[in-house]
Amino acid sequence: MLPDRPRIGLVEDDLVMGGSILQRLELEGWQVTWWQSGSEAINGISAVAGTLDLIICDIRLPDISGELVFNAVAKIPNAPPFMFVTGFGEVDQAVRLMRSGAVDFMTKPFVMDEFLRRIEAGRRTTNAELRLKGHFLGESPAIQHVEDLLHRYARHDMPVLITGETGSGKEVAARLLHQISPRSSEPFVSVNCAAIPAELLESEIFGHEKGAFTGAQRRHLGYAERAGKGTLFLDEIGDMPLSLQAKMLRLIEEGSFHRVGGEAPVTLCARIVTATHRDLAVRGGATGFREDLYFRLAVLPVEIPPLRQRPEDIDWLMDRFLENAVSRSDTRIRGFSALAEEAALAHPWPGNVRELRNRVERAVALSTSEWIMPCDLFPDRAARTVSASFAPLADVRDAAERRQIERALEETGGQIAKAAGLLAISRTTLWEKMTRFGLVEGPRSGS
Secondary structure, three states: OOOOOOEEEEEOOOHHHHHHHHHHHHHOOOEEEEEOOHHHHHHHHHHHHHHOOEEEEEOOOOOOOHHHHHHHHOOOOOOOOEEEEEOHHHHHHHHHHHHHOOOEEEEOOOOHHHHHHHHHHHOOOHHHHHHHOOOOOOOOHHHHHHHHHHHHHOOOOOOEEEEOOOOOOHHHHHHHHHHOOOOOOOOEEEEEOOOOOHHHHHHHHHOEOOOOOOOOOOOEOOHHHHOOOOEEEEEOHHHOOHHHHHHHHHHHHHOEEOOEOOOOOEEOOOEEEEEEOOOHHHOOOOOOOOHHHHHHHOOEEEEOOOHHHOOHHHHHHHHHHHHHHHHOOOOOOOEEOHHHHHHHHHOOOOOHHHHHHHHHHHHHHHOOOOEEOHHHHOHHHOOOOHHHHOOOHHHHHHHHHHHHHHHHHHHOOOOHHHHHHHHOOOHHHHHHHHHHOOOOOOOOOOO
16 A cells, blocks of 8 residues: 555445445555445544545535535544535535635546546645645735635636735736646736727737738737637736626637637637736626626635735745845845834835835845845835834834734634733733733723
């Protein structure tokens, strides 16, 4: 038996299907534990959860649904990832389960070789292996949740909608999704819908035939065709004109399009990934975004949190941007001073990751010493007085402590003992700091 193969739990009531899966997986050298009902699976998984690398679960079971099994197991510490086996009519439910944390689903009937490949991709070690290859976006829990979603979505061909503030890293996330997908060797074609004039956007996306309009002297292949079997990334999809939105909807529903002036349909082979900083779900009316198109684009949604909500990523991003900028210059810079790091943590970053990258690159160009100082990162503050430009270090530390305490309390649902444990301080110290920062009112209630 191969020691590096995963240990799999199988939840399947169909004796023929279950027996077939069991036989094939054992032939591949994998250990399989088979449960034939939902209640039996819940009891069995709770005893061996830490040793399982994957659960394969049918959605329809004789006693309870696979979704209830998933919800119950998700509460167990060190719960294994779930992959669902589903009928065609249960795809919507399977997609919802993926949003809740399942790693994958397959529709019956399936090809066994593809099934085995998806098992290998979905097993517990997948994310760690990808991180060793350098495919990751940051260190904060918020951005790692985004990565987890991208890892789950990568094996599917359904449209993905990435939302987030301007500069938060939506295209970087789209490129990561492409890199970890089976399409990674195919083209990644990026189109900024807000940067192309509305009257040219249709021709740029779908292409045109010779003579389709004045100036069309030869056939032009659009981005949808040039993407081949790769990924077509439509950035700022919220700025797409209404007239073109109808054609995008038809493209997704029919899987084909016509070049401008063309009669023969062209098959779309690429996966569609879109992004926007707008809230498309609430944009209605004659000048808004089509609701039917929104639901077709947002089958698999991802939201990138703004940088101010993930301060753990600031130092990490600064170091990588610095390394990249220094490699392209002849300057000798050793790193950021402690004051620069404090200033970066206190900054609200309205421009998100893009602003951070630009400030670091400018700092490398401006710095006259081996250590980047706050005035290098924030030269726009230089005209202010020292008292206005720099807050006292005590105030900066207090602000950082308050943010961390607020995060700990939010993580623990306001439970002071657990929050103190996360912060590695005593409950008394935590309560004193909460009182000083105005996070509690009145005397301690003894909770």
